[in-house]
Amino acid sequence: MQVTETRNEGLKRELKVVVGADELENQLVDRLNELKGQVRLRGFRPGKVPVAHLRKVYGRSVMAEVVQKAVDETSQQALTEREEQPAYQPEISLTEDEKEIEQVMEGKADLAFTMAFEVVPPFDIADLSGLKLEKPVAEVGDDQIADALQRIAQQYRDFAPRDAKEKAEDGDRVTIDFVGRIDGEAFEGGSAEDVPLELGSNSFIPGFEEQLVGAKAGEEREVKVTFPADYGAEHLAGKDAVFAVTVKEVAAPQEGEPDDEFAKKLGMDSLDALKERIREQIxxxxxxxxxxxxxxxxxxxxxxxxxxxxxxxxxxxxxxxxxxxxxxxxxxxxxxxxxxxxxxxxxxxxxxxxxxxxxxxxxxxxxxxxxxxxxxxxxxxxxxxxxxxxxxxxxxxxxxxxxxxxxxxxxxxxxxxxxxxxxxxxxxxxxxxxxxxxxxxxxxxxxxxxxxxxxxxxxxxxxxxxxxxxxxxxxxxxxxxxxxxxxxxxxxxxxxxxxxxxxxxxxxxxxxxxxxxxxxxx
Missing domain, CATH: 1.10.3120.10 (Trigger factor, C-terminal domain)
Structure with missing residues (x-):
């Protein structure tokens, strides 16, 4: 292997590496000898296939393997010998001349390639022994715990079914079945049954929940919406859709202060234990x-x-x-x-x-x-x-x-x-x-x-x-x-x-x- 530095500017390096044809030939023969005991060819006993015949059958593909191995090994060896640390994987460039490539594959020419890379810059770590830092610290106030508790209570509040004649209001929970269609065709993921939906939660597509305000249990409604342009599913983004919705139940939220029973529903022993958990999370x-x-x-x-x-x-x-x-x-x-x-x-x-x-x-x-x-x-x-x-x-x-x-x-x-x-x-x-x-x-x-x-x-x-x-x-x-x-x-x-x-x-x-x-x- 012969290595010649062709560029050394700042952090940029370029090397020309040449691997002799005789070296490639030796590696080719070694590899063919390895294959000799592995391949099975008609007319030859196992392990008795002549190397010359193997070369005729597999020579080109084996030489391609040898060339790749030579590039990998010699490029790494060149870096090791020069004691250089690339900042990234070096860019390897071989000749694009088909005749030259053919000469290498036939074992008649040396393998030559270039390596282009940048080295990790030399620098010293500054003295950090006297480094001073400020850590901002905020206490957890009772008001924060109270606010968090109210949010949890809102999230896990109970709902009671409204009278069949009562209309759904913002904040109510409706249980619905729906089938969505685009251009009259149902689309994947656009249908579901017994889905609980809190009106005003903005958990559905913009415009969907608003069109269910005023609905009664047992009522069927046609909801027309447009999927947002940045919707996660690209095949739906920006599309107009029509949902056939059946309202199966309308339930009103039940207000109440969080207590021990509420805490137990969440798996805690008491309200105080729930507050302590909230304090820890905050x-x-x-x-x-x-x-x-x-x-x-x-x-x-x-x-x-x-x-x-x-x-x-x-x-x-x-x-x-x-x-x-x-x-x-x-x-x-x-x-x-x-x-x-x-x-x-x-x-x-x-x-x-x-x-x-x-x-x-x-x-x-x-x-x-x-x-x-x-x-x-x-x-x-x-x-x-x-x-x-x-x-x-x-x-x-x-x-x-x-x-x-x-x-x-x-x-x-x-x-x-x-x-x-x-x-x-x-x-x-x-x-x-x-x-x-x-x-x-x-x-x-x-x-x-x-x-x-x-x-x-x-x-x-x-x-x-x-x-x-x-x-x-x-x-x-x-x-x-x-x-x-x-x-x-x-x-x-x-x-x-x-x-x-x-x-x-x-x-x-x-x-x-x-x-x-x-x-x-x-």
Missing amino acids: ASEHEGASKAKMKRQLLDRLDEMHTFDLPEKLVDGEFEQIWHALTHEMEHEGKSFEDEGTTEEEARKEYRAIAERRVRLGLVLGRIGEEAGVTIGDEELQGALIERARQFPGQERQVFDYYRNNPQAMMELRGPLFEQKAVDTIIEKADVTETPVSREELFADPDEEAEAEKSKAKKAAAKKPAAKKASKAKADDGGKDEGEAKAKPAAKAEAKTASKTAKKPAAKKTAAKGKADTASKD
Whole structure:
């Protein structure tokens, strides 16, 4: 094997690898000899088939196997000998000249291919020994428990049948049979019997429940609706449908204060025990939000403390995923960049910064995790797979099969687990100070807060002389130039907490969607 470096620019490398024809020939003969005792050919006793005959029958297919094996082994050997760590799987390119390929397959020419890749950038982990973090902590108030208890009571309240002459009101529960049709044809999943439906719960297609208000037990109604454009089943999305509905019962809600008997219906010993369980659940929600905010704070610190060149292909891949999610959501919502008060060019720059941040943090956390000896066990990976499957009710088996047959997908499950362990390792050694906050502050969206502060800053800057604007931008961002100051809030959007962005434009909220706490994919 002969290896020649043809490119060395920054993190980019390109190697030309040549495997001699004689070496391929030796491997071909070795492989044919292995097959000699395995194949069964008419006219030959087992193990007695001449190698020359095997070569005539199987030579081409075996040579293809030999070439593939040679590429795999020599490419890995080249990396090992050079002591280089690729940031991703190297791109292997063989000649496209059919004559040259034919010469290699016939054993008359050397095998030559190129390897293109980027190396993991050299960088040092910053000193984290004096790292200080604030953990926002909110107490669980009695009013929160009372509110939660009322919601549970509302959800599990009893219903009593109305008189046959009474009409259904908003808030009543109707029991119905229905058959749905599109263009006169019944469709799969559009029919059911004895379905309980609480009017006003918005659990059915928009417009369905409203058309049952005023119905009586035994009445038949024709309900006309249009499936939402973003409906989960694509073959129904945006379609007009007509449902033939039979109202079998109308029941009115029975109001009452939660008591011990109500708690026992939910499997608890008493009302006090139910309240304690609610307190524990709310406390768990608070703890999760606290950890998410502290993690974001940590990621911000790590991002500020580390600056190094990034593998361009990794950034490109991350950006494409973010951009695809953004444009897909905007398309579904029928929005443009102008609607969001920006341009495509500005949005690309903003989300490119997010992609760079994610890749940088992924590399930093990967190094920290490796140095700390972080590992992911089979049980942990299996737990992550089960959680993923639960996100697709009714399709659990397909999800399991997909991940078990796709090693790369399993690696994507491993990434967040590894990252979280690395984060936990840092936090365990950090100086953490608990800061009391309200529940509203704990669950406040940091990106909306940043946008609000940015808006205030703009208004304040507009009232000051133009000469002072640039200096204020630098002061607000630790002396960085104005362009960096504008990009910073956008980069932070990647690590947003679990709270929803209710009022934020699509162009701002999509980047972090589904990536709330994750800095890297693998």
